[in-house]
Amino acid sequence: MSEVLLDIKNLKTSFRIKDHHYAAVDDVTLTVKKNEVLAIVGESGSGKSAFAFSIMGLHTRAKIEGEINYKGSNLVQAGPNQMKKLRGKEMGMIFQDALSALNPLMVVGAQIDEAIFLHNPKSSKNLRKLQVINLLNQVGIPRPEKTYHQYPHELSGGMRQRIVIAMAISNQPELLIADEPTTALDVTIQSQILDLIKELKETIHAGIILITHDLGVVAEMADRVAVMYAGQIVEIADVYTLMENPQHPYTRSLLNSIPTLNDVKEELHVIQGVVPSLQNLPRTGCRFASRIPWIEESEHEASPELHEISPGHYVRCTCYKDFYFPEQAEEERNYVAN
Amino acid sequence: MWKLIVRRTLITIPQIIVLSILVFILAQAMPGDALTGLIDPNIDPATIEAMRERLGLNNPWYVQYIDWVKGVLQGDFGQSFRFKMPVSELIGERMINTLWLSLATLILTYLIAIPLGIISGRFNDTWLDRAITGYTYIGFAAPLFIFALVMLFIFGFQLGWFPTSGSVAPGTEPGTFAYFISKLNHLLLPALSMALITTVSTVQYLRSEIIDTKQKDFIVTARAKGSSESRVYNRHVLRNSLLPIAAFFGYEITGLIGGTIFIENIFGYPGMGELFLSSISLRDYSVMTALVLLFGLAAIIGALLSDIILSLVDPRIRIK
Amino acid sequence: MSLIEVENLKVHFPVRGGVFQTVKDHVRAVDGVSFSIEQGQTYGLVGESGSGKTTTGRAIIGLNDITSGKVMFEGRDLASVSKKEYIDVRKDIQMIFQDPFSSLNPKKRVADIVAEPLRNYENLSPKEERVRIQELMELVGLSPESIYKYPHEFSGGQRQRIGIARAIALNPKLIIADEPVSALDVSVQAQVLNFMREIQKELNLTYLFISHDLGIIRHMCDHIGIMYKGRYVEHGTSEEIFTNPQHIYTKRLIAAIPDSNPRNREMHYENRKLVKTEYDKLEKDFFDEEGLPFSLKSISATHQVALPERG
Structure with missing residues (x-):
C-alpha cells in the first residue's frame, strides 16, 4: 500500500450569505495517496471545486473547519506564510479555463518563470529560462523558444492548457489538483491533455486529485473515485468497483443518464428534480432523498453515514440497499400481475 | 501594430478637416469681418469695397476657406481688434501658461488618483474605501467653479498661502530661480483645485478596475503559484488595472480644456481659458475662433494619444 | 423528397487588414457542404471548434x-x-441555442419569451395566445402557472425547455439545435435529450443536431456528417461512422472519446497511440497542400468519405 500524502478529516467549507453560513463542503473525509489519481465526481453545485480550493487555501472568504493533514501539519490552521510556501511548490493546480487562468498581459514564459522564481528566488535568470524551455518541451509544446515569448491570446486552447500544466508542475509538486482540466477543450485535444497528465504522473510521481463531471474521463484516468453530491461524499471506491458495481442511488443514476458509445439506449435515465442550491441544501437526513421520492422514507438513515460495504468501498446512507429504478419497478409489477 | 497606429492617425485627418470647416463657418457667421474695427468708419464705402475685393473677402466661401486654412497653417489667425496685435502672438504666450497649468494638474490628478484608487480598490468595502468613495461622490457633485472659489477664498485670501491672481509675481526676472518658484507658486492653487475635482473620475475608474481584476481567474492562478498577497497586487492586479488608466490619459487632456476655462478665470491666471472668456465678452471674434480651433485640435489629439497608448501597452491589441 | 437539402454551401467571411481595412482574404468557414435530411430524422453535424458546424x-x-x-x-x-x-419558410425552421442562460432575455417573463414568435407571425387574440402558451408549457413539462415567472427563476434544464417551447411555438418542421445540452449538467442533459426525442415523435420534427459530443450524437442521430475546416471528411449512418470509420480524422476523433469501461483503459490508450501514428503517417495523403480534406467519394449508398485523390 502506498503512502498517504494527504489526510482530510471532516472538512467543512462554508460561505456566508446574508448572515448565515452555508456549508458547500460538508464533512468530507478522505485520503490521497502518493502516485494515485483520485477523481472527485459531481455536478455543478456539488462542492467539488470548493473542496479543491479549500485544500490549496485559495478561498478568500470562507470558513474552513476540520483537518487537512499534510506532512504532519494541519493546513486548516496554517498561516498565510506556510501556505504560500506550499502553494505552487508542493501543491500545483491546473485550472479549467486556461485563457482566463493566464495573465493576458504577460508572455507565457514569464508566467512559468514566475512560478519557479517564487520558490527559488536566488536562481539565476538564465537557468530559469532553461528550466522553462524544458518544461515547455515536457508538456509537448512544439517550438518552446518561440512560445516562451508569446501571449496567451496567441496560443490555441490546447496549447494554453499545456502552459497551465507546465506552470503547475514547474516545481515538481507532490500533489497536483486538476480542476476540470479538459472541460473547455475539444475531444481530440482533451485526449491529448489527459494522456499528457497520465505520462507526467509517471515522471513526477505526484498524487493527483482530478475534479470532473465527466464519467468518461474518470474511467480513463482515475485509480479511486469519490462521488460528491450536495457537499458530501456519497460513495467512494476504486474505479473498477465504482464503474462496475456502483451502489449509491446517485452514482447509479448518474451512470445511467449518460449516453455512451458502447451501448445505445433508447431512453436515458433522468434524475428527477434539480440540484439544490447552496441555501436550499437539505441539511438533515439523506440529501438525495428528494430526488428518489419513490423510495420509502424508512429506507433512509436519519443521519446518513458512510458505510464500508467492502474493503475500500464506502456508501452513504442505507437507501442503496433496496434502491431500484422506477421503470424496473413497473416491469416488476407487470410481471406480478401477469 | 504600426499599421494600427497609422490607420488611427489617418482617421484624425478627416476629423481635423471637419473641425476646421465648423470653425470657419462659425467665424463666417460672426458679425463683421477682417476689416471691421480696423478701419475708420468715415472712409468712403467704395474704397472699403475695393479693399474687400483686394483682400479676397468677396470670393466664394471655399476660396476664402482655403485662404483661411493657408493662413492658419502659417500661424496667421488674423488680428485681435481689442489688443491690436496678431492673434498668434497673443495666444502664444497664453498657451505656455496653460500648458504649465495643465501639466501640473495632470501630475496632481495622478498623484491623488493612483494611491486613492489603489487603496479603495484593494480594500474595498472597508471604512477607508467608504471614505474615499465618499470623497469621489462629493467631487462629482461639487461644481468646479464653486469649489475653486472656496479654495481661492480659504487659501488665497483668508490664509494668504498662495497668490490670488496672475501667473508670476511682477518684476521677477525670467530665467532666474525666483521666477521659477514664483511661477510654481502661482500655479499650485489653481492646479490643485482643478485636480481635486477632476481626479475623482480617475479614482473611481481605477477602483472599479482593481475590484474587477481582483476577481479574475489569473489572480487565483498567481496565488496558486505561491505569490504573496503584495506580489499578487503589485505584479498582477495593479499592472492590469493601470492599463486602462493609461489609455484614459488622452481623454484626461480633453477634460482639462473645460477645466482651465473656469479655473483660469477664477484665479485670474493669464492662459488660453481666461483669454477665451474675455474674448467672448469683448466680442473679439478672431481670437475666439482661433481658440476654438486649438481646443478642438487638443481634443482630437488627446483621443489619438489614448488609442495609441492603449495599442502600445496592451499586447492583445499590439499583436494581431 | 427530403425536407431540406443543402447543396455545396459556402460561407466565406472577409478578412480585412492593412491601413485601409481592405479585404485581404477570406476565411472559408463553410466550404462546400452538401447534405439532406428526411422528414422526421435527426441529422448530426459533428466537428471541433472552428470546423464550421455552427456556421452551417x-x-x-x-x-x-x-x-x-x-x-x-x-x-x-x-x-x-x-x-x-x-x-413562411422561416416559420418552419427554428433554432435552439447552446446557452440557456444568455439566449433568454432576463427582463422578460416566460410568457413573453414564448409568445415572441407567435406575435411575429400570427395574429392571436390575447386569450388565444395565453391558451397556446399554456399548451406549449404543458408540452415541455413546465407548469402552466410558471409563465409569469422570469428566466432566472428556472434551472438550466428548465430554461432549455423554455427555449424549446419558443422554438416549437409555430409548429416548425425543422429544428436546428446548436449544442443544446453542452452548457447543462450531466443529469439535466439526459432530461433535455429524452424530451427532444419525445417531442420529435409527437410533432414529427426533423432535427439538425450540431454537437461536438460524439456520445450524444450517437444517441440522437440517424445520419452523421463529420466536418473539418469547413469541409466534410465523412458522412454516413450513425452505425457506419461509429463502427466503420474510414477517414483518418474520423478515426482519431472516435479514438479520442473516453471509454467508459476502466478495464479498457490500457487498450484504449494504445489504440489512441496507434491511430495517432497512422494519422501522422497518412496526413499528407488525406489532406491537400492547404491541409483541407478532399471531396467526398461514395464507398456505399449511404457512406461517403473524403478519400485521397488517386494518381
Whole structure:
C-alpha cells in the first residue's frame, strides 16, 4: 500500500450569505495517496471545486473547519506564510479555463518563470529560462523558444492548457489538483491533455486529485473515485468497483443518464428534480432523498453515514440497499400481475 | 501594430478637416469681418469695397476657406481688434501658461488618483474605501467653479498661502530661480483645485478596475503559484488595472480644456481659458475662433494619444 | 423528397487588414457542404471548434450570409423564393441555442419569451395566445402557472425547455439545435435529450443536431456528417461512422472519446497511440497542400468519405 500524502478529516467549507453560513463542503473525509489519481465526481453545485480550493487555501472568504493533514501539519490552521510556501511548490493546480487562468498581459514564459522564481528566488535568470524551455518541451509544446515569448491570446486552447500544466508542475509538486482540466477543450485535444497528465504522473510521481463531471474521463484516468453530491461524499471506491458495481442511488443514476458509445439506449435515465442550491441544501437526513421520492422514507438513515460495504468501498446512507429504478419497478409489477 | 497606429492617425485627418470647416463657418457667421474695427468708419464705402475685393473677402466661401486654412497653417489667425496685435502672438504666450497649468494638474490628478484608487480598490468595502468613495461622490457633485472659489477664498485670501491672481509675481526676472518658484507658486492653487475635482473620475475608474481584476481567474492562478498577497497586487492586479488608466490619459487632456476655462478665470491666471472668456465678452471674434480651433485640435489629439497608448501597452491589441 | 437539402454551401467571411481595412482574404468557414435530411430524422453535424458546424446551421436559418450554394426546403430554393414565401419558410425552421442562460432575455417573463414568435407571425387574440402558451408549457413539462415567472427563476434544464417551447411555438418542421445540452449538467442533459426525442415523435420534427459530443450524437442521430475546416471528411449512418470509420480524422476523433469501461483503459490508450501514428503517417495523403480534406467519394449508398485523390 502506498503512502498517504494527504489526510482530510471532516472538512467543512462554508460561505456566508446574508448572515448565515452555508456549508458547500460538508464533512468530507478522505485520503490521497502518493502516485494515485483520485477523481472527485459531481455536478455543478456539488462542492467539488470548493473542496479543491479549500485544500490549496485559495478561498478568500470562507470558513474552513476540520483537518487537512499534510506532512504532519494541519493546513486548516496554517498561516498565510506556510501556505504560500506550499502553494505552487508542493501543491500545483491546473485550472479549467486556461485563457482566463493566464495573465493576458504577460508572455507565457514569464508566467512559468514566475512560478519557479517564487520558490527559488536566488536562481539565476538564465537557468530559469532553461528550466522553462524544458518544461515547455515536457508538456509537448512544439517550438518552446518561440512560445516562451508569446501571449496567451496567441496560443490555441490546447496549447494554453499545456502552459497551465507546465506552470503547475514547474516545481515538481507532490500533489497536483486538476480542476476540470479538459472541460473547455475539444475531444481530440482533451485526449491529448489527459494522456499528457497520465505520462507526467509517471515522471513526477505526484498524487493527483482530478475534479470532473465527466464519467468518461474518470474511467480513463482515475485509480479511486469519490462521488460528491450536495457537499458530501456519497460513495467512494476504486474505479473498477465504482464503474462496475456502483451502489449509491446517485452514482447509479448518474451512470445511467449518460449516453455512451458502447451501448445505445433508447431512453436515458433522468434524475428527477434539480440540484439544490447552496441555501436550499437539505441539511438533515439523506440529501438525495428528494430526488428518489419513490423510495420509502424508512429506507433512509436519519443521519446518513458512510458505510464500508467492502474493503475500500464506502456508501452513504442505507437507501442503496433496496434502491431500484422506477421503470424496473413497473416491469416488476407487470410481471406480478401477469 | 504600426499599421494600427497609422490607420488611427489617418482617421484624425478627416476629423481635423471637419473641425476646421465648423470653425470657419462659425467665424463666417460672426458679425463683421477682417476689416471691421480696423478701419475708420468715415472712409468712403467704395474704397472699403475695393479693399474687400483686394483682400479676397468677396470670393466664394471655399476660396476664402482655403485662404483661411493657408493662413492658419502659417500661424496667421488674423488680428485681435481689442489688443491690436496678431492673434498668434497673443495666444502664444497664453498657451505656455496653460500648458504649465495643465501639466501640473495632470501630475496632481495622478498623484491623488493612483494611491486613492489603489487603496479603495484593494480594500474595498472597508471604512477607508467608504471614505474615499465618499470623497469621489462629493467631487462629482461639487461644481468646479464653486469649489475653486472656496479654495481661492480659504487659501488665497483668508490664509494668504498662495497668490490670488496672475501667473508670476511682477518684476521677477525670467530665467532666474525666483521666477521659477514664483511661477510654481502661482500655479499650485489653481492646479490643485482643478485636480481635486477632476481626479475623482480617475479614482473611481481605477477602483472599479482593481475590484474587477481582483476577481479574475489569473489572480487565483498567481496565488496558486505561491505569490504573496503584495506580489499578487503589485505584479498582477495593479499592472492590469493601470492599463486602462493609461489609455484614459488622452481623454484626461480633453477634460482639462473645460477645466482651465473656469479655473483660469477664477484665479485670474493669464492662459488660453481666461483669454477665451474675455474674448467672448469683448466680442473679439478672431481670437475666439482661433481658440476654438486649438481646443478642438487638443481634443482630437488627446483621443489619438489614448488609442495609441492603449495599442502600445496592451499586447492583445499590439499583436494581431 | 427530403425536407431540406443543402447543396455545396459556402460561407466565406472577409478578412480585412492593412491601413485601409481592405479585404485581404477570406476565411472559408463553410466550404462546400452538401447534405439532406428526411422528414422526421435527426441529422448530426459533428466537428471541433472552428470546423464550421455552427456556421452551417446559422447559414441555413439565415443568421449568416451564404456566399454560394443552395438551401432547398421542401423543394424550394430559399435564395429565390419571394419575401412572403420566405417568411413562411422561416416559420418552419427554428433554432435552439447552446446557452440557456444568455439566449433568454432576463427582463422578460416566460410568457413573453414564448409568445415572441407567435406575435411575429400570427395574429392571436390575447386569450388565444395565453391558451397556446399554456399548451406549449404543458408540452415541455413546465407548469402552466410558471409563465409569469422570469428566466432566472428556472434551472438550466428548465430554461432549455423554455427555449424549446419558443422554438416549437409555430409548429416548425425543422429544428436546428446548436449544442443544446453542452452548457447543462450531466443529469439535466439526459432530461433535455429524452424530451427532444419525445417531442420529435409527437410533432414529427426533423432535427439538425450540431454537437461536438460524439456520445450524444450517437444517441440522437440517424445520419452523421463529420466536418473539418469547413469541409466534410465523412458522412454516413450513425452505425457506419461509429463502427466503420474510414477517414483518418474520423478515426482519431472516435479514438479520442473516453471509454467508459476502466478495464479498457490500457487498450484504449494504445489504440489512441496507434491511430495517432497512422494519422501522422497518412496526413499528407488525406489532406491537400492547404491541409483541407478532399471531396467526398461514395464507398456505399449511404457512406461517403473524403478519400485521397488517386494518381
